[in-house]
Amino acid sequence: MTLEQIRIILVEPAGPLNVGAVARVMKNMGLSQLVLVNPQCDPWGEEARRMAVHGDDVLAQARQVESLPEALQGCYHAVATTGREGTVPLPLETPRVVFPWLRAQNAPSAVIFGREDSGLTNQELHYAQRCVSIPANPVYPSLNLAQAVAVCAYELYQTTPEDLPPALRPTTAPLETLEGYYQHLEQVLLQIGYLYPHTAGAKMEKFRRLYGRADLTPQEVALLRGILRQMTWFVQQAKKEV
CATH class of the missing domain: 1.10.8.590 (Helicase, Ruva Protein; domain 3)
Incomplete structure (x- = not known):
């Protein structure tokens, strides 16, 4: 799978600066598909464009949709991200474990990020097959949305063909x-x-x-x-x- 096949989905982002910063780091790491689910800000306003810098083309071509199922249309695999523990309905795994698996799938896929203040609901987590939690200092593990995207985008970018296991099911149902x-x-x-x-x-x-x-x-x-x-x-x- 090429990085162009992976879409980054932001669910109800509230901060235009975060949206712009996400577009910038996506450009840094070779990602180009940004999908915004019911954004709670102006994702193409001056603040977002200023933060995007040379990722302004990623920001300009970002798609806006009304629901997560709509954002996932055409995808065959999805990874959800969360910082919560205990009540999460899927096993929590690290980016370094999950993203080689995702890159090995020969089909369009998605990485889903939740709201800045509350993340993804359990219902939204169920749209993914696997769930990622970024290891961090337990004293203060909460990451800013753009920082979380940056870590995941870096792990996706660093996954090389030599790291990839054989695709398990190249004909997985959408x-x-x-x-x-x-x-x-x-x-x-x-x-x-x-x-x-x-x-x-x-x-x-x-x-x-x-x-x-x-x-x-x-x-x-x-x-x-x-x-x-x-x-x-x-x-x-x-x-x-x-």
Whole structure:
């Protein structure tokens, strides 16, 4: 994978200086795709452009979208970043462990960064297959958004072809295909009574982790959705016979 295939996603960034600084460090490290999810500032204003310096072309071509699923459209793999511990639904790994794996995937991928004050929610973390936490001094481990992007961008840039393990599944299903399956699965499991509305969220988190580890292909997702369609048909036939 080339660095041009990796997009940096900022979820609801609040500081234009941070956005500009992110564009600058992306230029430094050979990254060019910046996606802004519902920014809470003017990402193309004077402050952002001043901080971007020679990364102004990265900033100028940044895309703005309304939601994280929209930002991830076309991606096959995603890594989420967080500074939280304990309540995070995915195992925390270091950039040096995860990014060689990401670079080894021969498909468009993303690294997701959260809000300056609160990071990513657990629901947003579930859109990724792996979760990165940057090792830092435990006395004060919190990093500024632009600093966190800089560390991750550096690790991505420093990963050389010799470091890359063989791609495990070069035909992994796109993330939007998986999301469609998760929505379908939840609908059917509610219909047959396996899930209940008040516990569906927690159960679906476990399914997402399970399938995230499986690295499903498009054909495997289609197979699973075929099972769901057959289950729906069977339930409908059973109701007619009652």
